[in-house]
């Protein structure tokens with residue numbers, strides 16, 4: 001009887017511990033419908049599993065204390081084989097808990113993906129940057145992820161090289177960018193603002209610049225804006241893309257931006273501010289062949305003070321024509 005009371009008290013204390021963890025607000029900011037659905041399931045699980053933790057711990061500790069071997073005691077406990085009533089209960093109760101967890105998770109997953117999408121965006125992971133296609137706007141390989149608040153957005157996640165992982169903690173949704181496959185994610189943002197974007201795979205030596213938020217990394221951000229702001233941003237981005245397509249220096253800037261160079265290099269013509277590699281403005285008037293080699297074979301000569309982390313595959317991934325345009329433009333200071 002004593003053990004039963006201790007077990008009940010332990011369960012209650014454990015549940016209260018779960019409530020305290022939930023109330024302490026240990027989760028990141030909640031900024032999407034999916035985050036609300038997910039946190040609700042998480043909160044319930046923390047409280048119920050807290051109760052189980054309390055029950056097991058209380059009974060375990062109490063049994064150790066109450067039934068410990070005392071000095072001079074020679075009694076041995078009687079052997080017991082089976083206890084049908086107990087066994088029925090310890091099967092039924094966990095089964096109910098597991099079925100309940102399954103049901104609420106099912107509901108959350110269903111609610112996460114319900115309804116027709118308002119917007120489709122393709123996210124590209126590459127060493128070591130993110131790029132975004134907005135098919136409905138005719139925009140490709142943009143370096144900014146900007147979305148309207150309240151829209152049901154279907155993200156398609158792809159990679160140009162190795163595995164990356166697309167994760168916006170405030171949205172609670174994460175999925176891998178897997179070579180040779182497309183993965184999908186539905187997000188309905190509920191809050192405007194700027195949110196952290198993280199690559200969840202150690203995808204190479206430059207992984208930290210893909211927004212792990214560790215010291216020294218470049219925080220990658222998602223911008224959630226109102227519909228009116230998004231329309232204005234879209235018009236501006238479309239105008240910028242059209243202008244780039246029509247000017248020769250624009251072509252170089254566009255290649256530079258699409259290849260993800262700006263994630264690591266500051267270069268004034270492209271208005272990029274990356275600080276992982278050296279600034280490239282100083283290359284103006286430089287030797288084009290040396291610049292070409294720095295891009296196609298970065299390990300051959302390293303700029304002093306920098307590690308060998310520039311991707312090695314630009315010689316293959318950039319077309320010879322694009323490489324020429326880029327090299328000429330870097331050597332000519334953007335002209």
Ligand code: HEC
Nearest residue numbers: 128206259260261264276277278294298301302303306310
């Ligand atoms: C992951 C980060 C990263 C990316 C992406 C990257 N670079 Fe680099 N880059 C570096 C680092 C670090 C160095 C310095 C070490 C070295 O020389 O390899 C460097 C060096 C260079 C240099 C030599 C600079 C000098 O002063 O001699 C050039 C030119 C260059 N990068 C151009 C590019 C271009 C063009 C792209 C895009 C096609 C690009 N980089 C993409 C990190 C990067």
Ligand SMILES: [Cu+2]
Nearest residue numbers: 164199203210
């Ligand atoms: Cu990555």
